[in-house]
Amino acid sequence: MSTAKKDYKRITTKSLFDMKANGEKISMLTAYDYTMAKIVDAAGVDVILVGDSASNVMAGHETTLPITLDQMIYHASSVVRACERALVVVDLPFGTYQSDPKEALRSAIRIMKESGGHAVKLEGGSEIKESIKKILNAGIPVMGHLGLTPQSIYKFGTYTVRAKEEAEAEKLVEDAKLLERIGCFALVLEKIPAKLAQKVAESISIPVIGIGAGGGVDGQVLVLHDMIGMTHEFSPRFLRRYMTLYEDMTKAIGQYVTDVKALDFPNANEQY
16 A cells, blocks of 8 residues: 655645555644644644543633634634645534434534534444534535544543444444445544454545544544644644643743743843
C-alpha cells in the first residue's frame, strides 16, 4: 500500500477517503477560537474538530454536557474564519439530536448555516441512526463517534476503556458497519482496545480516527490544549504532550508581573 503524501490544497470528505485508500494517515486536532485555529490550520492538520470539549477546556465544566448549540456555533464560526485548508467538523452538543431526528436536522442545519462548518459529528450507533439518516438526507456530512462517548458519561459512570468485553466489542463493530452503511464519511473511536480499533478500521472503507485507540487506525485526534500542555491535570496514557505551555506561560506571566512591579516594563524603548 502506498504511503506517498499528496499535497491537498483543501481537505474534503473525499480527501479523507482517498487518504485511507492510499495509506496516508490523517491528522486531526481540536480548536475553538480564531487564533488557535489559524495556527493549527497553517501547521497542516487535516481535520479541525470544534469539539464539545470546549465545555471543559474553554468554559471549565466538569463534563461536555452543559455546552449549548449557540455556544458551539460561536466557537465553530471563529474556527471557520481561520481555516484555509483543514476540514472543519463540529460536534452536535448533548440534547440536540438524541431523541428527535427532526430536532437533530434542525441542529445540524443551524451549525452549517450559522457557522460555515463543513460537517457535524454525533456520538452513538444504532440508537441514533434515524437522526444520522435525517441529517445525511439533507446533504450534511456526518462523522460518527463510538467507544467512549463523553456525552454518555453519566450512563457509563467512568471514563475507563470501553468495549473490553465481547458483547460490547461486537456491538461496536456492528455499529461501525452501520454508520458506514447509512453514509457517514468517517468515524472516531475513543478509548477502546487497539486490536479492536484496528479490526474496525480494516473492516470498513471509511476513515477511522482514533483517540486512545492505538496505531492501527487511519488517523489520530487529540485535544489541542492537552497536546500542547496548556492543561496539566489531565494525563491519560494515550496523550503525548508536544509542549509544556502551562509551565512556559506561567513563567512568562510571572516575569511580566515582576517587571511591572519593578518599573522595568515599559522601558524607554517601549514608550512613545
